[in-house]
Amino acid sequence: MTDDAGPEPPSFDLTPRPARPASGTRRGALTLLLLLVGGMVFVLLRTLGDASLFFYDVAEAVELRSELGDGRFRVVGTPQPGLVVTESDGGSAVVFTLCAGDVLADVVHQGDPAELFQPGVPVVLQGAWTAGRPTALDGLSNAAGDGWYLRTDHMVVKHDNDYRADGAELAPCGAAG
Amino acid sequence: MAGRDERPGTTGSRGSRLLGCVALASLVVLGVLAFFLTGPDVRIHPTTGEEFGQFDAVRMLYLHVPMAVLMYASFMLCAAASVGVLVKRTPWWDVMAHSTAEVGTVLCGLVLVTGSIWGRPVWNTWWEWGDVRLMTTLVLFLLFAGYLALRRTTTDPRRQERQAAVVALVAVLDIPLVNRSVAWWENRTLHQRSTLEELKIEDLTLFTLMFSFLTFGLVVWWLTLQRFRVGWLERAAIDHAVGSAIADRRSETSADELDAAIGVTDEQVGEASP
Numbered sequence: 001m002t003d004d005a006g007p008e009p010p011s012f013d014l015t016p017r018p019a020r021p022a023s024g025t026r027r028g029a030l031t032l033l034l035l036l037v038g039g040m041v042f043v044l045l046r047t048l049g050d051a052s053l054f055f056y057d058v059a060e061a062v063e064l065r066s067e068l069g070d071g072r073f074r075v076v077g078t079p080q081p082g083l084v085v086t087e088s089d090g091g092s093a094v095v096f097t098l099c100a101g102d103v104l105a106d107v108v109h110q111g112d113p114a115e116l117f118q119p120g121v122p123v124v125l126q127g128a129w130t131a132g133r134p135t136a137l138d139g140l141s142n143a144a145g146d147g148w149y150l151r152t153d154h155m156v157v158k159h160d161n162d163y164r165a166d167g168a169e170l171a172p173c174g175a176a177g
Numbered sequence: 178m179a180g181r182d183e184r185p186g187t188t189g190s191r192g193s194r195l196l197g198c199v200a201l202a203s204l205v206v207l208g209v210l211a212f213f214l215t216g217p218d219v220r221i222h223p224t225t226g227e228e229f230g231q232f233d234a235v236r237m238l239y240l241h242v243p244m245a246v247l248m249y250a251s252f253m254l255c256a257a258a259s260v261g262v263l264v265k266r267t268p269w270w271d272v273m274a275h276s277t278a279e280v281g282t283v284l285c286g287l288v289l290v291t292g293s294i295w296g297r298p299v300w301n302t303w304w305e306w307g308d309v310r311l312m313t314t315l316v317l318f319l320l321f322a323g324y325l326a327l328r329r330t331t332t333d334p335r336r337q338e339r340q341a342a343v344v345a346l347v348a349v350l351d352i353p354l355v356n357r358s359v360a361w362w363e364n365r366t367l368h369q370r371s372t373l374e375e376l377k378i379e380d381l382t383l384f385t386l387m388f389s390f391l392t393f394g395l396v397v398w399w400l401t402l403q404r405f406r407v408g409w410l411e412r413a414a415i416d417h418a419v420g421s422a423i424a425d426r427r428s429e430t431s432a433d434e435l436d437a438a439i440g441v442t443d444e445q446v447g448e449a450s451p
Contacts, residue, residue, distance in 0.1 A: 163235065
């Protein structure tokens with residue numbers, strides 16, 4: 001053919017299309033994608049569901065006691081020296097006073113405490129306010145003694161970010177401060 | 178790293194083997210520093226006078242922290258390469274984005290696992306739902322796992338590249354949330370604030386942490402290099418297969434069949450002939 005033979009015939013595209021992946025692989029990838037989307041929705045729901053469970057410090061928890069009622073919440077504070085290990089409701093319990101600044105709150109924690117739990121190291125507790133004064137509180141040397149105590153069942157330690165040998169910039173608190 | 182137009186025939190080179198050996202040797206030295214030469218985190222409480230700290234669990238610091246920082250770096254590189262995909266539209270950027278995303282996702286998974294292992298003795302929990310640092314990191318992992326899954330769901334490579342690039346650029350928006358969560362939502366996370374920003378670390382502990390950054394930096398560099406080369410070879414193999422298929426089709430099809438296929442008659446062919 002020459003250039004003056006008229007318009008070029010339409011080109012015939014022989015380029016093979018990329019091979020489709022095996023349908024099983026494609027289905028598997030789609031399933032994985034759906035699972036991941038489902039996982040993210042689950043995470044978001046869990047996160048939003050727990051959004052009210054941020055940490056109050058002890059002073060806030062005491063101030064908001066009437067608003068909090070008997071609902072569960074998280075509270076962060078520093079345990080005071082003078083823990084009492086006792087029994088409550090047929091199980092082991094640790095009784096101590098939690099503080100933030102000058103504000104104190106008595107705690108009856110059901111179950112085993114955290115491995116690194118000790119006076120002076122902040123903890124986050126989960127539980128609810130309870131009216132009354134169980135006899136176990138009598139053993140505390142510096143109890144709040146205000147007719148209320150925190151009944152908790154979940155304890156995690158909130159450690160600091162200091163790794164210096166003599167670094168312990170822990171906020172002074174209550175009798176330990 | 179292979180040049181843009183370089184097509185390596187193997188994933189190894191003298192340089193990458195040397196890099197791998199140095200990374201391996203650094204890992205051994207890091208192991209000695211982390212497990213034998215540095216001490217446990219034991220301090221004396223200023224008010225109670227009792228010992229406190231993270232004790233031997235602190236050694237996880239030398240794995241968890243550098244992996245987290247390099248995870249950020251990998252995902253940021255992925256985002257930069259994704260911009261390259263959208264702007265330059267060359268395979269080099271796409272292979273780079275894919276490689277860094279894979280390495281970053283592995284690191285993110287390891288960060289979650291090492292954090293959980295460390296959290297059990299130190300926090301008294303493997304996992305805390307609702308903890309903002311943990312949640313944003315998990316979301317980051319899921320986003321990039323989704324990115325990798327997306328890359329396998331479409332058969333159109335061009336479309337796949339662009340879609341993946343957009344997903345990567347959206348996913349990296351979670352990184353500032355992960356990184357700053359401990360400062361922005363301090364009462365919603367158990368996680369400590371940054372030790373390095375406040376320089377609350379010293380002596381051999383600081384040196385070992387810095388050395389762990391170097392070591393894991395070498396490891397991640399080596400992994401990314403290898404994954405890039407594998408990705409590049411995969412592309413070369415696909416291009417080669419497509420080229421061969423076109424050549425085979427052309428050789429199987431006679432001129433008459435071609436003319437018939439595109440609707441050119443014998444008369445038209447005769448008129449067009451000189």
